[in-house]
Amino acid sequence: MLDHADAPARAVHAGDYILEVDNVRKEFPGVVALDDVQLRLRPGTVHALMGENGAGKSTLMKIIAGVYTPDRGEVRFAGRPLNIRTPLDALNSGIAMIHQELNLMNTMTVAENIWIGREPKSSFRLIDHGQMTRMTEALFADLGIRLDPLAMVGDLTVAQKQMVEIARAVSYKSDVLIMDEPTSAITETEVEHLFRIIRDLRAKGVGIVYITHKMSELFEIADELTVFRDGKYIATVNAADVTRDQIIKMMVGREITDMFPKIDCEIGETILEVRDLTLPGVFRDVSFSLRRGEILGVAGLVGSGRSNVAEAVFGVRPATGGQILIDGEVVNIKSPPVAMRHGMAFLTEDRKETGCFLNLDCIENIQVALLSSGKVDNRGFVNQREVNRLAEEFCAKLRVKTPNLAETVANLSGGNQQKLLIARWLLTKPRILILDEPTRGIDVGAKSEIHRLITQLAAEGVAILMISSELPEVLGMSDRIMVMHEGRVSGFLDRAEADQVRVMELAAK
């Protein structure tokens, strides 16, 4: 590791950078992904890289990782031009990346994952498992990670897997660590732990590029930040010198004054009522009601059973006890098609796993719920012209950005994928809309558009159940907030009385 330990963290000296990206340009057929961008990382600092989805952050990461070659410009590492062809090259040169999708082998142990390809050998050139375990323990002790080196990675939580990836990166004695939205799927306490490790690494002189969408984290962890917009470099500033609104302005090129444009709308009669819903071991005695035009926010820590309740109400994994009433009548929602017949729609938490058909095109992604609702076909034959018309209409309404609707959905940004999924459900004209993390991992601009849309739907009389891990979102959008804790409802708060402290009190107890 380079010795920069005694240099003060904020000192600016030329040549002081561990990683330098200069005037990098990358073009894909018809698209300029990066246009003269720069990024300068000092050792021993956390450098946030910000920008909306589609700003070019991932492309830059792939250039650093050697996946793409820049058309112009240069990447220098410790003053020398970087020449990386494979992820292993990157690790060996001291650059480690932790991707949003973790790259671990679930059926192997923690220690095996960390030392794969570099296993300590004993006599006869066989793998020395004892030594490997001891090396892992030493590494973990150094990082303050408490994990069993012999645990199966598949049994770990997302946060623990991240710890393993970080440990692996550290074990390569990396000078640069690049983290792509590391907190998008972990709980508050786990975030605390992650930040402790990051600060620790920073103190040891590691330079960290931290990609995030979350403003609060930025101010907590970052020393400097660089903003990209539409493939262009906008600015690099000290985190201490800017405000939240200034950063947003840099990212979107316009000021978003109200992130949560909640308008008060008329709240009508009760549509959905849930009584004592129970799924043993998951949630118990969950009761709530939902009215026309109302947005009921659901807060709680990850693992508190919020998503499971939503899945039960929609029939994905039905509850075993309790009742669901729609329009005052008890209904037996045993599968999603039944829920849809009662006018429900369900935007799931995980866009990639349970939402998108990534290999299919936009139309195929949008039409599926409409088809299964049976509203556009004639004895099984699909009126494709009508479906296409509706898809075009809703994509325009939701401002989905794609060259055309025959584009494969994997090529769209997260925000646009999310909009497509919302369009999928709006096509079925739902009366009850269940949204599980509607804005997770999407950029600020798309986020506020989705918020506006949710409010507008409520104004049109749709009853909305909105689960979210982001407190400002729950507080800003909801008429009422239901808080869950360990599978039970720990309380309801009205919009007027709700604040972060009260919600967290109920969520953490």
Added chain:
Amino acid sequence: MATQTFDERAAPKAHRKLPSEINILLVLIGIALIFEILGWIFQGQTFLGNIGRLKIMILQVSVIGIIAVGVTQVIISGGIDLSSGSIVGAVAMVAMSFAQAADYARAVYPALTDMPVIVPVLIGLFCGAVAGFINGWLIAYTKIPPFIATLGMMVAVRGFAKWYTKGQPVSFPTDSFASLGSGMMPVFIFLGVAAVFHVAMKYTRYGKYTYAIGANPQAARVSGIDVERHLVKLYVVAGVLAALAGIVVAARGQTAQAGMGMMYELDAIAMAVIGGTSLAGGRGSIVGTSIGMVIFGVIISGFTFLRLDAYYQEMIKGVIIVAAVVIDTQRQKKRVKKT
């Protein structure tokens, strides 16, 4: 993610894609031309100009083509069906036993000779449906891998075919039954089946559900598709089409043996794969499979035409199947370009 310059007011349009089958068609044309050229060089005669040869070629592959249609939709859903070849054998036996002519002394069911052609056909198709239903039910509700479920069915059904007459062949069908396999009839049956399923895959919910399930079964379930039920339907259809192939094979040979249809399942899968159907699910088409079938026919017929030894034929067939998948995988990589 790369950025697109985009005017927000311009709504994205439901744009027509160039059919992906064009690539496969070009491959077909290329292969045919190569044989034409080799034909002039080594045999001093035309390959494509001989209508009689082309007729025989298409006849040879049509029966397996019928199976390939059923297998294609199963593969698009993310599954596989290994039992179709055995179903061909078993159904050939069963259907033939109900189609024997009265003037034949050693009929399997002496009391049931000279039946109208509809009887053996319906019984045969029903047997295929039962086998397909068991496949589908096992896959959908016990969640065992399709490979295992249909492998078990493949072995068991072959056993059934041998047990049915204790290994004896069944012969002497009525003229009306035999006519199902005579002349170009198998080709017409294939064309009918392919046309029906082309429409079904492209223009009906049945098809759209199949693609959705193959692309992402969880997302399909949450979107209101009864995934289990649809899987059962798909395997029933595959079983019925294999049974239809079995009937045609028996009618054409005017005899049925327990070993009929051996390895047909693999040829059918190969046709689908050559035709661009992705084993990962979610992609493929009946048109593609039909072209894949013709490619298959051209290769076999071409090798025979060049008097190439049968051993080489099989080796080269293997290479072509693998090459098709390699090309397809490369194309797939290009489709998902920038992330």
